[in-house]
Amino acid sequence: MIKNAVFYFSGTGNSLNIAKDIAKEMENCEIISMGSSKNYDLQAGYETIGFVYPTYYRGEPQKVREFISNLNLKNNQNTYYYAITTCGKYDGNALVHIKYLLKRKDIDLTYGKKIVMFSNYVVAYDMRETIEEETKQSQKDLIQIIQSIKNREINKLFITEPLQEIAYRVLIKFAHNMDKHYNVSDDCIGCGICKKVCPVGNVDLDDNNIPCFKHHCEQCVACIQYCPKKAINYKNKTQSRRRYTYPGIKYTELAEMNKND
Numbered sequence: 444m445i446k447n448a449v450f451y452f453s454g455t456g457n458s459l460n461i462a463k464d465i466a467k468e469m470e471n472c473e474i475i476s477m478g479s480s481k482n483y484d485l486q487a488g489y490e491t492i493g494f495v496y497p498t499y500y501r502g503e504p505q506k507v508r509e510f511i512s513n514l515n516l517k518n519n520q521n522t523y524y525y526a527i528t529t530c531g532k533y534d535g536n537a538l539v540h541i542k543y544l545l546k547r548k549d550i551d552l553t554y555g556k557k558i559v560m561f562s563n564y565v566v567a568y569d570m571r572e573t574i575e576e577e578t579k580q581s582q583k584d585l586i587q588i589i590q591s592i593k594n595r596e597i598n599k600l601f602i603t604e605p606l607q608e609i610a611y612r613v614l615i616k617f618a619h620n621m622d623k624h625y626n627v628s629d630d631c632i633g634c635g636i637c638k639k640v641c642p643v644g645n646v647d648l649d650d651n652n653i654p655c656f657k658h659h660c661e662q663c664v665a666c667i668q669y670c671p672k673k674a675i676n677y678k679n680k681t682q683s684r685r686r687y688t689y690p691g692i693k694y695t696e697l698a699e700m701n702k703n704d
């Protein structure tokens with residue numbers, strides 16, 4: 444029987460939605476979280492294997508790198524491999540890094556594409572107001588990408604400017620500890636959504652159900668974005684900024700997929 448797999452990582456649902464839409468179009472396709480699945484035991488015989496993840500600092504999240512490094516692909520040498528990175532605009536080397544990572548395992552990343560989606564990094568900027576337009580556009584762009592995957596298209600990926608590479612290497616190192624600057628206001632109602640949506644189990648609740656952060660944060664900002672009270676903030680930067688989550692991806696779905704409940 445034909446089988447396909449899509450591995451995804453997602454904070455605010457963009458990449459999960461892409462993974463779901465791809466999976467719908469592929470026969471018998473599993474969707475697997477790269478955040479919460481530890482030592483995933485991949486069986487043999489997949490026709491296609493995809494990786495879908497957000498661009499962080501012009502590269503990939505550390506968890507994605509770690510997950511793919513640990514993934515045993517020996518039994519899937521003749522599979523069609525593709526990677527899709529969702530980004531606000533600039534994907535930098537987010538795809539090419541995965542190509543090189545797979546190359547070390549003697550695997551060719553046959554096809555890689557970025558898809559521009561709503562840019563969610565509320566810690567760094569006040570997010571755009573164009574959710575509806577951007578969502579519609581990305582849905583349109585995805586149709587072509589899915590077609591390319593179905594046609595088993597091949598494309599070449601090259602490293603972009605070295606400056607972007609340097610920026611990635613510097614910034615990604617800070618990500619894990621940036622949660623030291625997260626604060627929780629008195630508006631927190633102790634609902635625990637922050638813990639459930641965190642794809643890497645970085646959030647715990649104290650005796651009063653107030654979140655605390657464990658310093659292996661990926662900076663996916665799911666806890667900030669899904670908090671129904673805007674009670675989680677970064678320094679004094681995000682209090683007045685709007686929040687974003689992909690329309691239609693509810694926290695319950697991420698929680699279920701994260702198996703972090």
Ligand SMILES: Cc1cc2nc3c(=O)[nH]c(=O)nc-3n(C[C@H](O)[C@H](O)[C@H](O)COP(=O)(O)O)c2cc1C
Binds near residue numbers: 452497501564661
């Ligand atoms: C830590 C962080 C870094 C980001 N860096 C970039 C970037 O370098 N280039 C870009 O175009 N978008 C960047 N973004 C935006 C995300 O890539 C984009 O919103 C993505 O679709 C979010 O996916 P998700 O909802 O699945 O988490 C960044 C977002 C975060 C949280």
